Amino acid sequence: xxxxxxxxxxxxxxxxxxxxxxxxxxxxxxxxxxxxxxxxxxxxxxxxxxxxxxxxxxxxxxxxxxxxxxxxxxxxxxxxxxxxxxxxxxxxxxxxxxxxxxxxxxxxxxxxxxxxxxxxxxxxxxxxxxxxxxxxxxxxxxxxxxxxxxxxxxxxxxxxxxxxxxxxxxxxxxxxxxxxxxxxxxxxxxxxxxxxxxxxxxxxxxxxxxxxxxxxxxxxxxxxxxxxxxxxxxxxxxxxxxxxxxxxxxxxxxxxxxxxxxxxxxxxxxxxxxxxxxxxxxxxxxxxxxxxxxxxxxxxxxxxxxxxxxxxxxxxxxxxxxxxxxxxxxxxxxxxxxxxxxxxxxxxxxxxxxxxxxxxxxxxxxxxxxxxxxxxxxxxxxxxxxxxxxxxxxxxxxxxxxxxxxxxxxxxxxxxxxxxxxxxxxxxxxxxxxxx
Numbered sequence: 001x002x003x004x005x006x007x008x009x010x011x012x013x014x015x016x017x018x019x020x021x022x023x024x025x026x027x028x029x030x031x032x033x034x035x036x037x038x039x040x041x042x043x044x045x046x047x048x049x050x051x052x053x054x055x056x057x058x059x060x061x062x063x064x065x066x067x068x069x070x071x072x073x074x075x076x077x078x079x080x081x082x083x084x085x086x087x088x089x090x091x092x093x094x095x096x097x098x099x100x101x102x103x104x105x106x107x108x109x110x111x112x113x114x115x116x117x118x119x120x121x122x123x124x125x126x127x128x129x130x131x132x133x134x135x136x137x138x139x140x141x142x143x144x145x146x147x148x149x150x151x152x153x154x155x156x157x158x159x160x161x162x163x164x165x166x167x168x169x170x171x172x173x174x175x176x177x178x179x180x181x182x183x184x185x186x187x188x189x190x191x192x193x194x195x196x197x198x199x200x201x202x203x204x205x206x207x208x209x210x211x212x213x214x215x216x217x218x219x220x221x222x223x224x225x226x227x228x229x230x231x232x233x234x235x236x237x238x239x240x241x242x243x244x245x246x247x248x249x250x251x252x253x254x255x256x257x258x259x260x261x262x263x264x265x266x267x268x269x270x271x272x273x274x275x276x277x278x279x280x281x282x283x284x285x286x287x288x289x290x291x292x293x294x295x296x297x298x299x300x301x302x303x304x305x306x307x308x309x310x311x312x313x314x315x316x317x318x319x320x321x322x323x324x325x326x327x328x329x330x331x332x333x334x335x336x337x338x339x340x341x342x343x344x345x346x347x348x349x350x351x352x353x354x355x356x357x358x359x360x361x362x363x364x365x366x367x368x369x370x371x372x373x374x375x376x377x378x379x380x381x382x383x384x385x386x387x388x389x390x391x392x393x394x395x396x397x398x399x400x401x402x403x404x405x406x407x408x409x410x411x412x413x414x415x416x417x418x419x420x421x422x423x424x425x426x427x428x429x430x431x432x433x434x435x436x
Contacts (some may be wrong), residue, residue, distance in 0.1 A: 008423075024129035029188045044173040047125065049146025050366045056390060059088040059148075061139055061243045063100040064253075065092070065222065066153055066180075067130030071100050074128070081391060084126075084299035090118045092234040093252075113234060115139055119146040126393070129153060130180075132261045134242050137162030144175040149393055150159055152384065153180040154275075155405040155413050160435055163410035170403040176392055177403040179273040182385035184401040187377025189357050192280035192342060192349050200358065200368065201344025204322075207277050210329035210337030211269035218300035218308070219332035220256040222262075224249045250306050257308035258419075261347065266292065266312025266416050272329055273340075274409045275401050280342055285320040286408060286430045290415035292316045299332045316416050321430075354379055411435070 012355075060071050071086065078084050086104045090112035091097040101111035114116040117126070119142055127143040129136055129152040137157035140150045141294040156179050157163045170177050210219035213219060228249055235247045242260045245251065252259065255261040256268055278284075294311030301307045329338055340351040346364040350357040356375060360368035360407060378384040385400070393401050415435050427436040 021371070031140050042122065043168075044145045044175075045147035047048040047175070051394040053083065056084045056125045056393065057123050057128050058084055058128060059090065059118055059121075060086065060100070060130065061089045061118065061129035062094075062129060062135070063089050063096055064130070066319055067128070068096075068100060069382070070128050070130055070386075071104060072149075073386060075104050077183050077294070077383060077386060082387070087124060088112060088121065090115045093225075093228055094232050094237045095225075107169050114237065116142065117144055118408070119148065119363075123146075124148055126151065132238075132255045133158040133263070133267060134261045135240055135362065138164050138240070139146045140166050140177070141169045144169045144173045144177075147173075147175070149214070149389070150177045151178045151180060153388055154261070154271035156271075156408075156410050158262070158267075160410065160414040162420055163407050164433060167403055167407045175284050176389065176399055178385065178399040179271070179275065179401040179406040180382075180385065181271050181401045181409075182232070182382045183272055184279060184405070185378055185385045186276065186380040188351055188354065188379075189280040190377070190400075191293045191356055191373060191375035192351060195281040195349060195358065195373070196280070196282040196344070199351075200347065201342070202346030203344060203347060204281050204283070204324045205238075205343045205345060206327065207281055207340075207342040208287070208327045208338050209273040209277055209340045210331075212266070212329060212331040212335050212337035214335040215332055216300065218257075219312075220254055220268075220302045220308075221304040222253045223303065224253050228252065235345065236301075251432045254305060257310055259309045263413065263417050264308070265294075265314050265332065265421070266310070266316075267413050270316065270328055270416070271298075271413065273407055274412055275405055277326060277340070277342070278405060278408065279400075280349070281324060281326075283322075283324060284404075285322060285324070287318050287412050287415060287428050289319045289425055289427050290317070290412055290419055291425045292416040292419040294330075294420050300333060308353040311420065314416075314420065316412075318363040318412055379381045402407070416435075 003250050058068050058074055063071055088110045089097055089100045092113060094113055098108060099110040127148045127150055128140050133155055140152050143150050157166060200321045230247050239328050250259060256264060283284060292314060294314030296312050298312055312333045316328040318326040342349040347358050347360045350359060356373040358370045360370045360372060389399050411428055418435060419426045429436055
């Protein structure tokens with residue numbers, strides 16, 4: 001058992017090493033489809049042997065706002081015919097863990113305060129991770145090593161080396177990963193990808209999208225529970241690999257505002273556009289160059305807690321080796337965004353709302369058939385995203401936001417943060433799997 005003193009003194013790099021994490025160079029071969037895996041580790045746990053009709057047992061780690069929502073979605077699924085059951089929950093804030101265990105009819109013994117104890121259970125098949133971002137990679141790798149499939153909230157990890165290790169762990173353990181970007185289960189993006197692969201719009205030139213809000217009270221200034229005290233919360237465990245700080249309810253509940261734990265718009269909101277756009281563009285490339293700019297303009301935290309680190313408005317440009325590009329806008333102080341569009345040489349695909357429409361470019365209007373495109377399937381829905389993972393576990397196949405897509409998007413997210421914070425364009429070396 002790791003001692004509290006060890007956690008207090010552990011740097012992020014040392015923390016990564018304790019998870020068995022390798023350098024990006026060692027695992028580059030498996031990521032790009034060549035080379036050998038030089039990693040030697042203890043064999044992962046196999047997990048339970050599941051029949052086609054076996055019940056899937058779930059655990060949720062991190063049951064704050066997002067995690068509490070997942071408890072609700074899974075509880076709804078288990079009450080409406082899905083053969084699953086929530087058997088455990090975990091949170092470093094004890095009151096919250098107990099509350100959600102009782103919410104789904106579990107006893108106190110199903111509420112855990114240390115995720116490692118939860119992972120010791122052999123009856124758990126799937127772990128949902130909805131902690132702050134800086135814990136995603138470590139818990140996901142530990143869960144896969146313990147024989148569990150993983151549903152992890154976006155962004156997949158906080159740092160690039162964690163994403164590389166997560167990819168490698170998923171490949172070695174053969175456990176499925178679903179990143180919680182539920183737009184990837186919206187059928188319109190998959191239909192768009194079909195159109196692109198069929199050559200309906202010609203070569204893909206660039207795509208655009210946005211995620212914009214306007215919160216006068218400051219985005220992510222969530223309420224602070226006065227019952228959360230050093231006695232009811234394991235603060236050192238919550239910090240984990242993040243820089244050590246005195247106990248701070250402000251940072252515990254509003255962690256998305258601070259670089260130590262998250263990246264604001266870059267990691268919280270843009271994955272909701274990046275994952276689906278890459279599906280819709282039929283794009284399976286690593287980024288080549290990324291530029292990101294942003295600012296804090298409106299001082300929305302005045303009177304609402306400690307000032308934020310992350311931007312209130314950001315713009316992103318991504319270039320891929322094929323020449324395809326993505327432009328994204330993000331804001332928490334202006335809600336007018338830009339329409340989702342994939343632009344080809346011959347036509348454009350408009351994806352606003354629940355529709356798909358092909359609009360030919362003027363020189364190709366006689367060649368390309370335009371107009372609305374019909375398709376079938378679910379829209380953007382977290383329950384459907386969970387059902388997609390359940391289906392893949394039972395029947396095989398790749399989840400809609402699998403480890404491959406999640407890792408490629410994490411490269412963009414980490415490059416965007418680096419570009420913004422260092423005032424430079426970030427480049428990616430796909431041979432060495434390194435951000436430059």
